Amino acid sequence: MISRDEMLNLANLSKLYLSEDEIEDAMKEMDGMIDFANQIKEMSPNSHETPNINGLSNALRDDEVIESYPQNKILENVNGGKDGYFYIKKYN
């Protein structure tokens, strides 16, 4: 069983707020999901290999400056930002 403290820690790691009601439900759901995940404990892998899903390695490009997206275009998604920056309200 997942404890309330563990659940709150997970919410904190996830940057999510959970209301009192949500905490109870989330704990129940998490227990079910963990049981579901526990199926893997039935099987012991005979290797400790980590898979390489596409067989590629070190897909690196040359270390050269390449064109990027213009700042003003990027800021269009926050109504233009402010003075070329992303902008959030001032807080104390």
Next chain:
Amino acid sequence: MSNSKRGIIKRIKNMLSNKEISCKELTEKYLSEIKKSNLNAYVTVCEEKAYKDAEKIDEKISSGEELNFLEGVPMALKDIISTDGIETTCCSKILSGYKPIFDATVWKKLKQNGAVLLGKLNMDEFAMGSSCENSCIGGAKNPHNINHVSGGSSGGSASAVAGNIAAYALGTDTGGSVRQPASFCGVVGLKPTYGAVSRYGVIAYASGFDQVGPIAQTVEDVSLVFDAISGYDFHDSTSNPNVKMKTFNGINNDIKGLKIGIPKEYYDGVDEKIKLSIEEAVKVYESMGATIEYFDFPEVKYSLPVYYILACAEATSNLARFDGVRYGYRTEHYKDINEMICKTRSEGFGPEVKRRILLGNYVLSSGYYDSYYKKAQNLRAVIIKAFDRAFEKYDVLITPTSPVTAFECNKKFSNPQEIYLADICTVPVNTVGIPGISVPCGFDSKGLPIGMQILGPKFSESKLLNVAHKYETFTDYKNNKCVEMGVRL
């Protein structure tokens, strides 16, 4: 002529080239049917842009230039695929208003091929779901019966194609999200090999599993679209630079001597009618000279928990970027930066997304990492090897696409895991990175479509499309109610 099983893309090309219809008129037909449709398949319709693009195609036709296959064909994209200047939300409140400033490579390629974009398609929020009902605009409906779900997560893509309000569509498949809705809606859906199609500009759910795939009425159409979108992309370091695939010319090849394996474990808990339909389909292959063998595949049953552990872990990391600072939704009232981020995420994400983020953080957190995340990675390697062994013996494997047909809308599941079981036949493909295709193979007693899934080794798309096409040419669609829906050409 009514919509039959013949590919619609070739027909459109002929109609446009012969000047039976202009591209603008054709686009108008689609847009008008989209407006009338009750399928809730579209989240954004790009009317103005579609007409503009259609006019360009018409100019090309009047100047006597030859059209390629996809030129002027009205299509649509799942709302997870970035489109420059067109809202792309993943059907999540947290991305409301977000307009990408670049095109995903798959869309760029289709654009270069002259595709006419009708709009963006409904989906489960961030591609997390099997019914499309986790969408912030409500689920897309199944054209065969609108009281049933379209499947998910690419529900809008399958619904739009089946309902003839897009000639073809792109979806994404992380655990079955192209194949399962294609199966539920009675259309064809291909999940390509991991690395065969660029993921650049496709908003990430689980980067080690995601692939873009086409959904269309026929295998022929799927092949044409796949050939256009596949190939190496500099912008996606996981796309494979060594493989070039052109599948279309081989779809009619003879399949005599094809070795088909039937993994028994895939049939546990599957509806009887679905089992029967697959058995019938397998007999068709036998009659074409293929050999059939049933075999035990015990490793496959661990694919589902392995998938959910690893995909949720990746989702946790990928979705950490949504903080309300740079795009999309931002909460109104907050007193510090942490509260702004937490409130934005709590208000912006839906319940299924939160569930998966929480599980992902659980399996990655100190004390649990080794027993869940690391062990699941080890098991993933074991499952990959088991598939490698199967493909040493068989050319392709045949399974159901889903253990059930499309369920009713708003169906209550006792817990989230129950709905995850709907993915049991599709998830292994993503766990292993191989391609899989779903083709319609019959209808259940309620008239809802059944899908057959064909799997092959990595980069065997040509073989899969060939095998699927051979079956398709044998079947008929006379029970398909959807032929009278939407645009009739």
